[in-house]
Amino acid sequence: QSALTQPRSVSGSPGQSVTISCTGTSSDVGGYNYVSWYQKHPGKAPKLMIYDVTKWPSGVPDRFSGSKSGNTASLTISGLQAEDEADYYCCSYAGSFWVFGGGTKLTVL
Amino acid sequence: QVQLQESGPGLVKPSGTLSLTCAVSGGSIISSTSWSWVRQPPGKGLEWIGEIYHGGSPTYNPSLKSRVTISVDTFKNQLSLRVTSVTAADTAMYYCASGGLYWGRGTLVTVSS
Secondary structure (H helix, E strand, C coil): CCCEECCCEEEECCCCCEEEEEECCCCCHHHCCCEEEEEECCCCCCEEEEECCCECCCCCCCCEEEEEECCEEEEEECCCCHHHCEEEEEEEECCCCEEEECCEEEEEC | CCEEEEECCCEECCCCCEEEEEEEECCCCCCCCEEEEEEECCCCCCEEEEEEECCCCCEECCCCCCCEEEEEECCCCEEEEEECCCCHHHCEEEEEEECCCEECCCEEEEECC
16 A cells, blocks of 8 residues: 655745645545544654544644545645644545555745 | 553564553543554654554554554553564554544664664
């Protein structure tokens, strides 16, 4: 099972918006509304930011939003803040297992 | 608030077996949520290993399925992971997670002779 495809890096200035894409196939991203997004800072555990494509866990700011079109899911972060600088991973259900994306490093300039 | 704590040997010899446990506090292993293992090799991305629901059969990453066993111990309220025939490629930080929301701090396992 191949990892989902994410850009290796994205960047933006404080206050701007950035979007991270996550491309899979009709067997994973396109086939189910079960895409999650995780934020990971070095040395820390992953933090769930979005689940079921568009939903927020309690405590996650609504600056983070998720969407999906076809086989591609996206995470948009608006009003970028310095603390948003981290690695971001998408994760999709694939029928009987889950698959992560390769990860995207977000740099806040 | 659910808290998870991974534990196990930090060093495993090649061809040996990696065994980790995840102690659950603040919640019950028999709840309806999923219990999973995820790993991250040094300098690489996250990899889903597998998950289990109490009372259900575990599901595994197809690429690891032949070597991995995940189980729960309801008496000890803990989750377990076993990976056989390990190689250097299994060197990673191993995390347990509950429903994707609660995560342990991870434990580093190195495969080396």
